[in-house]
Amino acid sequence: MPPKIAVLFAATLVFSGGLFGGETFVGSFAEPRDGGTLDTAHSTFDGRTVTIVPRAEANEAVGNVPRWRNIYFAIRGLRGKAPVFRLPLASRRAGGMILANDDTSFRNVRLVWSYDGDGAEWHEFDRYTRTGRDWTDWRIDAQNRHAFTRDVVYVSINERFPVGDFYSWLKTKVFTHPLVEPTPSETLPGSFIIGYESGAPASAACSRPIPDTPLFAFQIREPHAHPRRLVVLVSGQHPYEGQNKIALEGALEWILNSTSDAARRYRANYVTLVYPFVNPTGELAGLWRGTARAPDKDTNRNWQTAVTDPGSDPAIDTVIIHRNAMQKDIAALGLGEPYAAFDYHQNFGDREDAPDYVMHSTPAPRLLAVAARGPVAHLDFESYFRRLTSRTRIADMPSDLSDEETLRGYMIDRGALLPLTFERSVYHDLATEREFGAATVQALVESVPAPAAELASKLAAGERTPMRPSS
Numbered sequence: 001m002p003p004k005i006a007v008l009f010a011a012t013l014v015f016s017g018g019l020f021g022g023e024t025f026v027g028s029f030a031e032p033r034d035g036g037t038l039d040t041a042h043s044t045f046d047g048r049t050v051t052i053v054p055r056a057e058a059n060e061a062v063g064n065v066p067r068w069r070n071i072y073f074a075i076r077g078l079r080g081k082a083p084v085f086r087l088p089l090a091s092r093r094a095g096g097m098i099l100a101n102d103d104t105s106f107r108n109v110r111l112v113w114s115y116d117g118d119g120a121e122w123h124e125f126d127r128y129t130r131t132g133r134d135w136t137d138w139r140i141d142a143q144n145r146h147a148f149t150r151d152v153v154y155v156s157i158n159e160r161f162p163v164g165d166f167y168s169w170l171k172t173k174v175f176t177h178p179l180v181e182p183t184p185s186e187t188l189p190g191s192f193i194i195g196y197e198s199g200a201p202a203s204a205a206c207s208r209p210i211p212d213t214p215l216f217a218f219q220i221r222e223p224h225a226h227p228r229r230l231v232v233l234v235s236g237q238h239p240y241e242g243q244n245k246i247a248l249e250g251a252l253e254w255i256l257n258s259t260s261d262a263a264r265r266y267r268a269n270y271v272t273l274v275y276p277f278v279n280p281t282g283e284l285a286g287l288w289r290g291t292a293r294a295p296d297k298d299t300n301r302n303w304q305t306a307v308t309d310p311g312s313d314p315a316i317d318t319v320i321i322h323r324n325a326m327q328k329d330i331a332a333l334g335l336g337e338p339y340a341a342f343d344y345h346q347n348f349g350d351r352e353d354a355p356d357y358v359m360h361s362t363p364a365p366r367l368l369a370v371a372a373r374g375p376v377a378h379l380d381f382e383s384y385f386r387r388l389t390s391r392t393r394i395a396d397m398p399s400d401l402s403d404e405e406t407l408r409g410y411m412i413d414r415g416a417l418l419p420l421t422f423e424r425s426v427y428h429d430l431a432t433e434r435e436f437g438a439a440t441v442q443a444l445v446e447s448v449p450a451p452a453a454e455l456a457s458k459l460a461a462g463e464r465t466p467m468r469p470s471s
Contacts (some may be wrong), residue, residue, distance in 0.1 A: 023074050023117070024208070030074040031207060032117060032154060034163040035239065036286035038073035040207065045083070050075060052087045052155075057205055059289045061298040069288040069348075070240035070426075072156045074117070078148040085111055085125070085155060089138040103138075104352045106130065108427060111142045114154045122159040122429070158426040161246040161433075163283055169249060170216065170276060177256050183217045183273065184332035185325035192216045195321035197281045198293045198314040205295040206285035213280045215318060217325055219333075220255055220274065222267040229339040230330065231270045231444065232416075234322075234407060236277035237299045239287045241346035243426060243433045248276060248344055250437030266445045270339075273329055275322055291318060300343075303410040304403055323410070330414075340418040340444055341411040344437070346426045354395035355425035358385070361400045361412055384418060384443055391439035397423070 023030035026040040042053040054068035071087065089106060107130070112122040125142035132138035174180055175192055185194045194217045199210040221227065235248040254263060255272060279299050281292035289298040294315030302316045308324060310317035330337065349355040360381050385396055404413040411419035424436060 025074070025076060026207075028075055028077050030076075031286060032072060032074050034160070035072055035242075035283055036207070037068065037070050037240075040073075043073075045075060045077065047077075047081065048083055050083050050085045052085060055205065055286070057288050057290060058296045059298055060296055061289060061301050064296055067288070070157055070286075071111070072154075072160060072286065074152055074154050076152045078153050079151045080147050082144050082147045085142045087111065087140045087142075089132075089140070090136050102350060103135075104350060105348045106132075106135070106138050106140070108349045108355075108425075109140055109157060110427060111140070112156055112159060113144075114156075115150050115152075117152075117154055118162050118165060122156070158243065159428075159430050160242050161249075161430055163242075163280065166245045166249070166277070174252065174256070175218065179220050179222060179256055179267070180218050181221065183219050183325065183329045185217060185328045192218050194275075194325045195310060195317075197279070197291065197318040197321070199281055200285070200292040203295075205287060205290075206292060210281045210285050210292040213284065215275075215280070215321055216277065217273070217275050217322075217329065219329070220252075220267075220272040225268045227267075227269055227271045228335065229270050230273065230333060230335040230337075231441070232273045232275070232326070232330075232338045232341040232411070233344075233441075234275045234278060234342065235344040236283065237279050237343070237407070238289045238345060239279060239282035239285070240289075241426070242283060243424070243428065243430065244344035244346055244422075245277065246430050246433045247422070247424065247437035247440075248274075250434035251342075251441045252437075253434070254438040255441055262442055262445045266441065270444070271333060271335060273326075273333070273338075275325070278318055278322055281318075291315065293317075300345075300406050302405065303407050304405045337415040337417075338411065338419075339416070340420070341408070341416045342440055343407045343419075343421045345421055345423050347423050349425045349427060351395075354397070355427075356393065357395040357397040357423050358388070359397045359399045359408065359421040359423060360385075361408070361419065362398065381418070388439060388443040391442060392436050394422075394424075394436075 023032055028045040029038055029040040029043050031038060031040065037054050039053040039055045044051045052071060054071055056066040056068045058064040058066045087109070110124060110128065112124055114122050126145045127143050129141040130138070182190065182192050183194065187193055187195060193214045195215050196212045197215055199212045200206070201209045233248060233251060235244045252274065255266060279291055282290055285292040285295070287295050290296055291299065297315045299316065299319050302319045303323065305313070305316060305319060305323070307313050307320055310320040313320065351357065388394065401409040401412060404410040406421070408419045408421045422440065424433065
């Protein structure tokens with residue numbers, strides 16, 4: 001066994017071992033091995049009706065008000081039965097639906113089910129009924145016409161992409177790829193590990209202990225090319241947004257394996273730095289935005305931290321580890337600040353007119369000085385956006401930031417030229433998300449270089465889409 005793979009195998013035994021054990025049922029219910037979000041002690045099943053009670057968590061992004069955001073659980077005793085799955089949006093344990101108890105989410109929430117604990121194939125229920133006057137008594141009932149044929153069924157609000165499958169894909173399809181190498185920030189040679197996110201014992205937020213979990217990074221580089229630009233790809237900040245990992249998978253599959261002319265041009269022009277899973281303990285614990293150590297801490301509200309020692313703030317140690325790694329990796333590659341930095345996210349369709357959108361900022365004035373130093377790639381977001389929307393439907397969402405608290409803000413402050421946050425509705429299926437991820441990087445290849453003088457002129461003239469409020 002080659003040394004790199006031997007070390008990698010040893011480092012990732014945790015993924016096929018204790019981290020992903022089987023479910024432990026409490027009565028009729030269990031939290032699946034890849035997370036959970038069900039209050040198993042207060043949910044009920046009487047043979048005819050499954051009453052779903054989510055766990056609630058507070059979060060700094062919305063004033064630390066306890067809310068719930070997702071559902072994922074296993075239930076047994078269903079063979080030969082076709083019960084109603086009842087989801088009240090306000091419960092005795094969870095409070096209201098997240099954000100503003102919005103009726104958009106109430107109208108769009110759809111449960112899906114699977115016989116497969118790994119979520120390889122999801123199915124919608126045959127019938128949905130929505131009742132109630134407002135968020136205090138809104139209720140969603142889902143039911144199939146025919147009885148289940150197996151005893152154990154898995155239920156989720158959206159098609160989940162399992163944590164275990166993602167790690168297995170990284171280990172077997174990515175880390176072994178000839179174009180993939182560790183980053184300079186790697187801590188154990190050949191392992192691709194840049195540090196560990198702190199786990200936590202069982203608590204009110206998670207019914208089982210979560211171990212310290214490795215964090216990975218890697219770079220993609222064509223060995224015979226002379227790339228001039230750097231792209232940074234990030235996913236997995238918010239636990240309930242599990243499909244963003246499959247969007248990243250779609251992007252990476254295209255970069256690594258497509259034989260198209262566009263993919264060859266991409267590999268010739270770009271080095272890609274990838275930080276694939278910022279907050280694994282949060283997803284393993286079945287949380288909303290937080291980490292296992294601090295369920296109320298939103299990783300994407302803490303990139304402004306000046307702390308450099310992860311051990312001094314375990315609540316956000318993963319953000320500190322990733323910031324340290326990015327600083328080291330970007331400096332070592334010698335290509336300057338990233339041309340593009342993509343942060344993949346999801347939402348519950350909170351914007352009725354635009355369930356899918358890309359958040360972007362008008363270039364900071366300092367970028368005019370960057371442009372004046374010599375030819376740079378075209379900064380015009382609309383140019384990239386036109387090419388992206390020729391491949392996939394997504395709305396634009398201008399959003400200037402007052403500080404660098406988010407990853408996008410941090411990348412703007414660094415001087416990245418195209419820092420974007422992709423927000424996709426959780427109601428897409430996994431295949432659609434994979435296609436979307438590929439489209440985000442395909443659109444980069446078709447960006448057109450422009451002289452610095454033309455660029456500075458366009459920016460000074462303010463030729464941009466009118467601003468809308470920040471998300």
